[in-house]
Amino acid sequence: MTIPKPRKRLLFLAIASFALAAIVANFFIFLGLTGADIAYQFSRIPLPRLSHKPWHSDDKIEGPYEPRDAHPISQLMAEADKKWLIYENTRSTTFRQTVTKYRRKYGRHPPPGFDHWYKFARKKNVHNIDDFEQIMDDLRPFWAIEPKVLRDLAANMWRDDKNGVAGIHIRDHEVVKESNKSWRSETLITLIKKISTYLPDMDIAMNRLDQPRVVVPWEDMQAHLKKEQDTRQLRPNVQNTFTIGMDGLLNLTAEGEPPHQEDPAWFAAHGKQYMDTAKLACPPESHARNNDMLKADAQASYKTRLGGVITNFNLSSDLCTVGPEIQDQHGFLFSGSTIIPTKRLVPIFGECKVNVNSDILFPANMYWKHDERYDYDEKHDKLAWKHKPDSMIWRGVTSGGAQTADNWQKMHRQRLVRIVNSTIMAKEAVRILSEQPEKQGEYENFRHFNPAEFAANHTDVGFTETMSCVPDCAFYNDVFSMKPMAPFAEQFKQKFLVDVDGHSFSGRWHAFLESKSLGIKATIFREWHDSRLFAWRHFVPMDNLYDDLYTILTYFIGVGARPEDGAAGPTDDAYVPRHDAEGKRLANQGREWAKKVLRREDIEIYMLRLLLEYGRIIDDNRDRIGYDGDGSELDKYDGVAQTDKDQVAH
Numbered sequence: 001m002t003i004p005k006p007r008k009r010l011l012f013l014a015i016a017s018f019a020l021a022a023i024v025a026n027f028f029i030f031l032g033l034t035g036a037d038i039a040y041q042f043s044r045i046p047l048p049r050l051s052h053k054p055w056h057s058d059d060k061i062e063g064p065y066e067p068r069d070a071h072p073i074s075q076l077m078a079e080a081d082k083k084w085l086i087y088e089n090t091r092s093t094t095f096r097q098t099v100t101k102y103r104r105k106y107g108r109h110p111p112p113g114f115d116h117w118y119k120f121a122r123k124k125n126v127h128n129i130d131d132f133e134q135i136m137d138d139l140r141p142f143w144a145i146e147p148k149v150l151r152d153l154a155a156n157m158w159r160d161d162k163n164g165v166a167g168i169h170i171r172d173h174e175v176v177k178e179s180n181k182s183w184r185s186e187t188l189i190t191l192i193k194k195i196s197t198y199l200p201d202m203d204i205a206m207n208r209l210d211q212p213r214v215v216v217p218w219e220d221m222q223a224h225l226k227k228e229q230d231t232r233q234l235r236p237n238v239q240n241t242f243t244i245g246m247d248g249l250l251n252l253t254a255e256g257e258p259p260h261q262e263d264p265a266w267f268a269a270h271g272k273q274y275m276d277t278a279k280l281a282c283p284p285e286s287h288a289r290n291n292d293m294l295k296a297d298a299q300a301s302y303k304t305r306l307g308g309v310i311t312n313f314n315l316s317s318d319l320c321t322v323g324p325e326i327q328d329q330h331g332f333l334f335s336g337s338t339i340i341p342t343k344r345l346v347p348i349f350g351e352c353k354v355n356v357n358s359d360i361l362f363p364a365n366m367y368w369k370h371d372e373r374y375d376y377d378e379k380h381d382k383l384a385w386k387h388k389p390d391s392m393i394w395r396g397v398t399s400g401g402a403q404t405a406d407n408w409q410k411m412h413r414q415r416l417v418r419i420v421n422s423t424i425m426a427k428e429a430v431r432i433l434s435e436q437p438e439k440q441g442e443y444e445n446f447r448h449f450n451p452a453e454f455a456a457n458h459t460d461v462g463f464t465e466t467m468s469c470v471p472d473c474a475f476y477n478d479v480f481s482m483k484p485m486a487p488f489a490e491q492f493k494q495k496f497l498v499d500v501d502g503h504s505f506s507g508r509w510h511a512f513l514e515s516k517s518l519g520i521k522a523t524i525f526r527e528w529h530d531s532r533l534f535a536w537r538h539f540v541p542m543d544n545l546y547d548d549l550y551t552i553l554t555y556f557i558g559v560g561a562r563p564e565d566g567a568a569g570p571t572d573d574a575y576v577p578r579h580d581a582e583g584k585r586l587a588n589q590g591r592e593w594a595k596k597v598l599r600r601e602d603i604e605i606y607m608l609r610l611l612l613e614y615g616r617i618i619d620d621n622r623d624r625i626g627y628d629g630d631g632s633e634l635d636k637y638d639g640v641a642q643t644d645k646d647q648v649a650h
Helices: 006-031 035-043 071-089 093-105 113-125 135-146 149-156 183-192 218-230 274-283 295-299 318-324 331-335 412-419 452-459 509-514 549-557 580-597 601-618 633-638 642-649
Strands: 165-171 174-179 203-206 348-350 390-395 430-436 439-449 459-465 496-499 520-523
Touching: 006 439, 093 113, 113 601, 113 633, 135 218, 135 601, 149 165, 149 203, 149 642, 165 183, 174 183, 183 601, 203 633, 218 274, 274 318, 295 452, 318 331, 318 549, 390 412, 412 459, 430 549, 452 459, 452 549, 459 496, 459 633, 496 549, 496 580, 509 520, 509 580, 520 580
Parallel strands: 203 348, 390 459, 390 496, 496 520
Antiparallel strands: 165 174, 165 203, 430 439
16 A cells, blocks of 8 residues: 655645535535525526526626515515515527417417527527516407407598597508607607507507596406307417408598497596596405495505504505495595596506506507606716615606695605605604514514604705696695705605605606616506516605605614613604615615516517507407417527437326
8 A cells, every 4th residue: 555645735725625624515405495596596407408588698697685674664574585586587588488388378379470489589588488467458358349349440540630549550560651640659659660560450549648548347358258268278370470351450541430430439538536437446345445444454455463564465556345435535536637437358568557457568659769867878877876865765746647736745756755855744653664673684664753853864865846736726825835846867866765656657767767767656547567576676665645755764864772681661762674685685686677577678669569469459360360489490599409308298
């Protein structure tokens, strides 16, 4: 036996010790992983003959947030991360998977041109090829309406310009005419021209007004949805093309109106209580229609008992749930300036809607149109999070509805400005959460917090201009001092950007999400992107009553000082430890996510999918057209190896 030389023996022992330490360290790291962490770690191990999907290969999925205390916001952040991880880990990565998932979920073949749309989306680096739920929800009830009726409505609703409808007409893959045009339809046309080569002939009716249009009574909608469900089928040998030469489209050569037109049944409701119409679209047992339901029971479905923070962002803007409480607290609901609704299900495209509306959503023009007031620009957002002050900023005009000397105090924007005005709040008390003196990391409601000093130090909120007043805005002269306008370059210097509704949705939300600051959102409106954004993962949701605003701000900024050791019993002062790291985490996550799912390319992808689905809905042969392949023709395009094909087959 050869005896190792001393120096070599030491080197050998050092290497062996290092290897053993690495094994032990990795073993304990493995023990500390959650189920999601383990799944992710194993998913990164390259397996032989399995190809990487180039559109997902650079994605980095972090483990869920681990809360450091029992504050409801900390817990909600952890829950949101887990939901988001499921969303991320269940995405289709091939055309085969996409087609299979579509049929399983919707009970139909995808529309004609779905294979071309898939390649279009992949080339533009779509993040989640499956998440077009808003489109399917919007179009589902229209399966109950005859295609010819839909074509007639879409072709002619623009004719009376007082009804606020524009018409966009596509023939031979080009936009050939615009009827009753507006800046909104002109902007939308620039988007449609990007994708028109894939589209069949169609007429599109577009809402020109700020406010949404269609409110179908609940009982009628249930009948429509049942009919759609009953007509689901997967027919063999369907045609992957749209029908050519259908009648009912706008006749572009004939002068005058057609002899018969479907009546969209618009009616004017300017300035009237919107809930009188909206509640008709709610279930009979809902808070909006059931007078016996208590406010506390309704609120328990979407916010916490402690602090009143939002647990369900969708329900927090559901008028069937929150309508009775906010019907006199939001300008759109009690003083809307352009309310022309219908109770008939008509195919009108709109930029936003409330949950009871059946308008067909498309990406808002302000997200597509280049406007420096709404576009995010990196050069205006140079400060890192740690260099931004602990302050929340908002600037805007007094929009939101028709304002008078008697109603302005209940307008939603005016309520926001007032609730952070240190002079107005000098003698007011609000609820926040405070750490329990005897139980570090646990919280209780603290209902006598005076926010005046906190608001003065940590908020910068105000109006820049008055508008939409009847007969004029003179009554504001002794109420508000106007603040200077703050372009994004100024707003992005603050850590917190609060976003609330105006006449309808807010066009600055995308820019806020893209910024290095943290977006706080209160709205009653729904938009095309909602299913893509996770509250408490990508942004902070806020109640439309704003009664959780100080709970939110004191969580991230902190307030007071922890009682000294040995102190017992209740205290007159609130204490909330600072959660700055959580704020930074949310801001970063929202920013990175916006770069993946709210790009201009995502708007193109969404619009093409929407119009292909719409094109089938209005086709007389809609039950006999679609893509009926298994997706295998794009295996090579997807980089699917033989092993993947075998796994799909079995």
